[in-house]
Amino acid sequence: MHPAFSVIFFTTCSGAGYGLLGMMGILGAAGMLPADRWMGLAGLFFALALVSVGLLASTFHLGRPERAWRALTQWKSSWLAREGVMAVMTYIPAGLLGLGWIWFEDTTGPWAVAGVVSAILAWITVICTAMIYKSLRTIHQWHNDWTVPSYLLLSVMSGAVLMSVLIHLFGVENDYIQGLTVVTLALGWGLKTMYWSFNKRSKGLSTVNSAIGIDAAGDVSVLELPHTSANYLMKEMGYKVAQKHADKLRVISHLTGFALPLVFSALAMFVSGYAALACVVLAWALCSLGIIVERWLFFAEAKHSVNLYYGATSV
Amino acid sequence: MTSLPSHTNKKLGLVIDLDTCVGCHACATNCKEWNTGGHSAPLPDFNPYGAEPDGVWFNRVHSFEVKRGDRPNLTINFPRSCLHCDNAECVTVCPTGASYKRSEDGIVLVNTDKCIGCKLCSWACPYGAREFDTDEGVMKKCTLCIDRIYNENLEPEDRQPACVLTCPTGARHFGDLNDPESEVSQLTAARHGRDLMPELGYKPTNKYLPPRARKVDSVDVGAPEELEPFKADGFLGWLDNVLSK
Numbered sequence: 001m002h003p004a005f006s007v008i009f010f011t012t013c014s015g016a017g018y019g020l021l022g023m024m025g026i027l028g029a030a031g032m033l034p035a036d037r038w039m040g041l042a043g044l045f046f047a048l049a050l051v052s053v054g055l056l057a058s059t060f061h062l063g064r065p066e067r068a069w070r071a072l073t074q075w076k077s078s079w080l081a082r083e084g085v086m087a088v089m090t091y092i093p094a095g096l097l098g099l100g101w102i103w104f105e106d107t108t109g110p111w112a113v114a115g116v117v118s119a120i121l122a123w124i125t126v127i128c129t130a131m132i133y134k135s136l137r138t139i140h141q142w143h144n145d146w147t148v149p150s151y152l153l154l155s156v157m158s159g160a161v162l163m164s165v166l167i168h169l170f171g172v173e174n175d176y177i178q179g180l181t182v183v184t185l186a187l188g189w190g191l192k193t194m195y196w197s198f199n200k201r202s203k204g205l206s207t208v209n210s211a212i213g214i215d216a217a218g219d220v221s222v223l224e225l226p227h228t229s230a231n232y233l234m235k236e237m238g239y240k241v242a243q244k245h246a247d248k249l250r251v252i253s254h255l256t257g258f259a260l261p262l263v264f265s266a267l268a269m270f271v272s273g274y275a276a277l278a279c280v281v282l283a284w285a286l287c288s289l290g291i292i293v294e295r296w297l298f299f300a301e302a303k304h305s306v307n308l309y310y311g312a313t314s315v
Numbered sequence: 316m317t318s319l320p321s322h323t324n325k326k327l328g329l330v331i332d333l334d335t336c337v338g339c340h341a342c343a344t345n346c347k348e349w350n351t352g353g354h355s356a357p358l359p360d361f362n363p364y365g366a367e368p369d370g371v372w373f374n375r376v377h378s379f380e381v382k383r384g385d386r387p388n389l390t391i392n393f394p395r396s397c398l399h400c401d402n403a404e405c406v407t408v409c410p411t412g413a414s415y416k417r418s419e420d421g422i423v424l425v426n427t428d429k430c431i432g433c434k435l436c437s438w439a440c441p442y443g444a445r446e447f448d449t450d451e452g453v454m455k456k457c458t459l460c461i462d463r464i465y466n467e468n469l470e471p472e473d474r475q476p477a478c479v480l481t482c483p484t485g486a487r488h489f490g491d492l493n494d495p496e497s498e499v500s501q502l503t504a505a506r507h508g509r510d511l512m513p514e515l516g517y518k519p520t521n522k523y524l525p526p527r528a529r530k531v532d533s534v535d536v537g538a539p540e541e542l543e544p545f546k547a548d549g550f551l552g553w554l555d556n557v558l559s560k
Contacts (some may be wrong), residue, residue: 074412135404237437237443
């Protein structure tokens with residue numbers, strides 16, 4: 001699949017935003033973060049800014065962005081519509097959480113409920129995003145049980161890495177929160193490694209034979225294409241990344257997305273002051289890069305079944 | 316609503332004979348010609364006479380070669396268009412309600428006034444039936460010539476999809492695949508018509524008839540396989556000798 005910049009930017013950016021919103025909601029409700037006006041403002045502003053910028057970016061790839069509101073109407077059947085509805089709904093408890101935290105400097109009672117509800121809606125929104133991909137039976141690399149947990153965990157992980165930066169900026173270091181960041185990085189790394197290995201060793205059921213309805217008749221190859229230059233299908237669905245480049249990018253993603261942030265996040269627990277802050281900022285910067293590379297590979301390595309008509313023998 | 320109808324009264328669709336299709340692209344050409352003035356008009360063409368022409372077509376004709384061991388290779392010309400699936404997931408993924416499947420005849424259509432151009436329907440189609448109109452910013456697809464088949468301004472025999480009418484070898488057939496007595500259903504049964512990618516579960520309406528078995532050897536018509544050399548005598552024999560020296 002063509003790795004469109006707007007969709008990569010949207011899923012990584014809003015994924016991190018929803019992850020941070022979930023962290024703010026849960027840790028705020030649990031009383032693990034100070035009910036301090038500036039803490040609430042910084043955390044929620046950053047979370048919602050990432051979410052909003054991401055959602056806005058996702059409308060850039062639309063052919064008719066001015067009709068984007070229509071995408072909220074078909075929530076009964078479409079995961080894309082459900083994602084839109086959930087994204088809008090999440091702003092309500094997030095706004096209430098902000099009201100309590102920033103205006104009243106209170107994260108207990110009803111404001112804590114708003115925090116928990118924000119977290120749950122944020123996670124559901126990310127699950128809806130993942131379901132858009134998971135539900136496509138045309139793409140074996142997405143239509144499997146790894147897609148949803150991977151999207152959710154990587155979102156929580158990106159949020160945790162941001163939360164680490166936040167607590168160090170405000171000088172409210174907490175070994176439990178920092179430990180949570182380390183654990184989510186380890187789990188995220190493990191899950192994504194298993195996801196990549198699943199995609200390496202398995203492929204879809206369809207073949208060029210089943211695509212043209214003459215199974216078992218023999219080896220089928222393309223004799224002539226229907227058109228002399230690339231059409232929409234080839235440009236959108238026919239994207240191919242050379243294996244050696246994909247492998248190199250995967251190493252970069254392993255290192256910058258998971259391994260190095262894990263090392264720096266763990267290191268931050270053993271040093272203090274500016275050294276610890278430098279560690280968590282470095283972990284966040286590296287992780288952001290690595291997750292963007294991970295997301296690029298998610299699209300670039302997805303093989304749509306229509307490629308069977310254009311020379312692929314399996315997908 | 317982009318939920319699928321629980322059942323459709325008719326299942327209008329095409330039956331395409333891969334045995335008789337010669338890959339002439341007439342169906343694709345006539346499709347483009349009719350539909351660039353029809354329901355989803357216009358179908359854009361960019362750089363049509365340049366090195367890299369690009370545009371929306373509802374029908375594309377591929378050619379494949381099948382290698383069959385020691386038997387001669389088989390050429391398969393394969394016209395590809397919307398299969399108007401029962402389980403049309405291009406419809407259910409649509410977030411706006413622009414994509415829909417008609418309960419009366421099963422035809423899958425796009426309302427281009429509602430389409431936001433998110434392209435998700437084209438991702439959900441296994442067969443590449445949907446092509447994006449970059450000029451209008453909306454998705455377009457085969458309408459089964461909805462503006463021909465119900466068009467009372469046309470003679471009854473012309474109320475068929477443009478691709479079917481134009482096919483010079485009669486490889487394309489149009490009708491109701493829900494009616495077991497229809498010509499298309501009978502043809503599908505007789506020739507073991509196939510679904511494309513049945514493993515994905517889209518339950519396509521259109522059927523493809525696989526090529527008939529080919530004869531390996533030519534028929535014995537009683538003639539010798541090779542001709543005997545002509546043996547001349549007399550003057551012709553002398554001439555043959557002289558010229559052969």
